[in-house]
Amino acid sequence: MLKLVNVNKIFHPGGVNEKVALKEVTLQVQPGEVVTIIGSNGAGKSTLLNVVAGVYGVEGGKVILDNQEISHYPEHFRAAWIGRVFQDPLQGTAASMTLEENLTLALRRGHPRRLRWGITSAERRLFKQNLALLGLGLEERLAARVGLLSGGQRQALTVLMATIATPKLLLLDEHTAALDPRTAATVMDLTEKIIAQHRLTTLMVTHNLEQALRAGSRTIMMHEGKIILDLHGSERERTTVAQLLNMFERASGNSLVNDRVLLS
Amino acid sequence: MSLGIWLGSLEQGLLWGAMVLGVYITFRVLDYPDLTVDGAFTLGAAVAAHYILLGGNPWVAVVIALFSGAAAGLITGLLHTGLKVAPLLSGILTMIALYSINLRIMGQANLSLLRVKTIFNQVLNIPQLDTFGPVILGLLVTLVVVSLLYLFLQTELGMSVRATGNNEQMIRSLGVNTSTMKLVGLATGNALVALSGGLVAQYQGFADIGMGIGMIVAGLASVIIGEALVGNQTLIRAIIAAIVGSIVYRAVISLVLQLGLPATDLKLLTSLIVVVALSFPLVRQRLGLRSLRLRSEQNAEASQREQNLSSRRG
Numbered sequence: 001m002l003k004l005v006n007v008n009k010i011f012h013p014g015g016v017n018e019k020v021a022l023k024e025v026t027l028q029v030q031p032g033e034v035v036t037i038i039g040s041n042g043a044g045k046s047t048l049l050n051v052v053a054g055v056y057g058v059e060g061g062k063v064i065l066d067n068q069e070i071s072h073y074p075e076h077f078r079a080a081w082i083g084r085v086f087q088d089p090l091q092g093t094a095a096s097m098t099l100e101e102n103l104t105l106a107l108r109r110g111h112p113r114r115l116r117w118g119i120t121s122a123e124r125r126l127f128k129q130n131l132a133l134l135g136l137g138l139e140e141r142l143a144a145r146v147g148l149l150s151g152g153q154r155q156a157l158t159v160l161m162a163t164i165a166t167p168k169l170l171l172l173d174e175h176t177a178a179l180d181p182r183t184a185a186t187v188m189d190l191t192e193k194i195i196a197q198h199r200l201t202t203l204m205v206t207h208n209l210e211q212a213l214r215a216g217s218r219t220i221m222m223h224e225g226k227i228i229l230d231l232h233g234s235e236r237e238r239t240t241v242a243q244l245l246n247m248f249e250r251a252s253g254n255s256l257v258n259d260r261v262l263l264s
Numbered sequence: 265m266s267l268g269i270w271l272g273s274l275e276q277g278l279l280w281g282a283m284v285l286g287v288y289i290t291f292r293v294l295d296y297p298d299l300t301v302d303g304a305f306t307l308g309a310a311v312a313a314h315y316i317l318l319g320g321n322p323w324v325a326v327v328i329a330l331f332s333g334a335a336a337g338l339i340t341g342l343l344h345t346g347l348k349v350a351p352l353l354s355g356i357l358t359m360i361a362l363y364s365i366n367l368r369i370m371g372q373a374n375l376s377l378l379r380v381k382t383i384f385n386q387v388l389n390i391p392q393l394d395t396f397g398p399v400i401l402g403l404l405v406t407l408v409v410v411s412l413l414y415l416f417l418q419t420e421l422g423m424s425v426r427a428t429g430n431n432e433q434m435i436r437s438l439g440v441n442t443s444t445m446k447l448v449g450l451a452t453g454n455a456l457v458a459l460s461g462g463l464v465a466q467y468q469g470f471a472d473i474g475m476g477i478g479m480i481v482a483g484l485a486s487v488i489i490g491e492a493l494v495g496n497q498t499l500i501r502a503i504i505a506a507i508v509g510s511i512v513y514r515a516v517i518s519l520v521l522q523l524g525l526p527a528t529d530l531k532l533l534t535s536l537i538v539v540v541a542l543s544f545p546l547v548r549q550r551l552g553l554r555s556l557r558l559r560s561e562q563n564a565e566a567s568q569r570e571q572n573l574s575s576r577r578g
């Protein structure tokens with residue numbers, strides 16, 4: 001499904017601030033696979049997702065989605081196949097537009113935007129159904145501005161927006177990190193439900209090691225722009241959070257404990 | 265104040281209303297500090313006057329003005345999206361270039377329309393309608409423009425333009441080419457501005473090379489007044505606010521002139537209105553007008569948000 005071959009990402013190449021954020025990263029993700037990504041601050045997790053989404057071009061290597069090389073397509077072009085949820089709840093929605101407008105924009109992902117009437121009544125019904133599944137009462141607030149919603153509500157909405165036009169690939173970058181624990185759990189449940197329902201191929205960055213092992217079917221660990229650990233199958237099932245920490249320390253020669261990785 | 269003056273403010277507010285809507289589109293909807301406006305307004309007036317003096321139909325002249333404005337907006341947009349010129353500079357470049365172009369179109373600094381057929385002297389000839397002719401015309405045009413704009417902003421394309429001004433990162437991740445949307449927004453905004461120029465030239469009976477000077481600030485003042493009075497909670501409210509703001513602004517100007525302020529001080533007054541309005545943090549926050557504020561201020565806000573995020577994360 002998704003294949004990265006020797007991908008290099010260098011910020012400010014040749015300058016004093018040169019920063020190699022991804023080093024020869026190779027990764028192959030099977031259709032329907034849900035990969036959780038962990039690693040210390042600055043490891044390159046967000047950069048990896050951004051390179052897949054096309055926010056940044058690559059300085060070497062290939063990004064291949066569904067047997068098609070997409071390395072040179074601009075972000076808005078790749079967006080036809082890729083759904084994204086960002087860490088900041090404010091980043092995934094347009095605050096001054098209404099819920100139904102936001103959802104309509106999301107539903108049109110992958111389609112040209114024409115001089116055609118924005119929202120049909122059939123679409124409004126679809127939005128209501130989908131919003132009702134969130135269990136937040138948002139189905140009654142289609143005409144409310146998104147700016148009036150809480151962070152958790154906005155993030156739940158963003159998850160729905162990223163998946164309402166079913167993507168080939170879903171990218172989640174610590175999308176519950178900015179929420180309080182209870183809301184985070186709700187949004188996470190919802191995310192897992194939607195992923196299962198559509199069998200979405202997913203890359204999910206998280207700082208929660210327990211979650212990284214529990215959710216999905218595979219866990220990769222990054223450090224200094226490289227994938228240093230790739231766990232799946234029974235090996236992954238047997239791994240505990242403590243072991244994961246150990247593996248990180250051995251592989252990187254660093255201690256994760258000082259980092260902001262959450263142990264619980 | 266006499267009825268005539270109120271009527272005059274109403275007429276002017278309506279005819280300049282399309283210009284205010286244009287400023288609303290670029291500054292508020294697209295969040296783009298577009299200074300093309302001063303040039304585009306005169307461009308609309310120049311094109312319309314020239315066409316009418318050639319014997320053209322005054323209504324067709326208005327339509328041609330509209331398209332000329334769209335072209336000007338496109339050029340500003342291409343400077344920004346294609347050549348990566350900063351938004352402010354892109355508008356300034358077009359505005360300055362338009363000064364020469366407008367002079368070429370007019371052939372002289374001032375074109376009189378007193379002896380030719382305009383949309384206004386056409387209606388003025390209808391008996392019983394004479395006094396209210398311009399107001400009725402203004403209302404009609406405003407109604408058409410407001411309705412079309414309201415519909416446009418709810419189409420797929422219009423929504424994408426709004427989302428581009430609201431959250432560029434988000435709408436790009438939803439598959440929209442934001443460069444194209446900026447072009448569409450700038451073309452639409454300046455089309456409205458030039459349309460207004462074409463109407464005003466016919467209303468005043470002349471096109472003048474200097475008539476667009478300060479238009480951007482007048483437009484901003486009107487938008488601010490309108491949003492303070494009417495609010496911007498919904499799309500239709502924000503659009504109506506622009507028109508109401510335009511009318512109130514013209515009324516304030518007439519009032520001040522009545523009180524004896526020399527007309528030459530008007531630009532100073534208009535600037536002051538905007539400065540005073542923007543100096544209220546609350547007003548500034550509510551009105552957004554992000555594109556008017558310093559980057560550093562926006563960055564401070566963003567990092568404040570970051571901090572909130574990380575502190576919540578514990």
Ligand SMILES: Nc1ncnc2c1ncn2[C@@H]1O[C@H](COP(=O)(O)OP(=O)(O)OP(=O)(O)O)[C@@H](O)[C@H]1O
Nearest residue numbers: 011019020021039040041042043044045046047048
């Ligand atoms: N736009 C950019 N310009 C320059 N350097 C960047 C840019 N984005 C990321 N970097 C650098 O690349 C490296 C990887 O950053 P990245 O954001 O991918 O880390 P991360 O693993 O997501 O970390 P975190 O857990 O803090 O989110 C860091 O050193 C960062 O400073």
Ligand SMILES: [Mg+2]
Nearest residue numbers: 045046047173
């Ligand atoms: Mg990150």
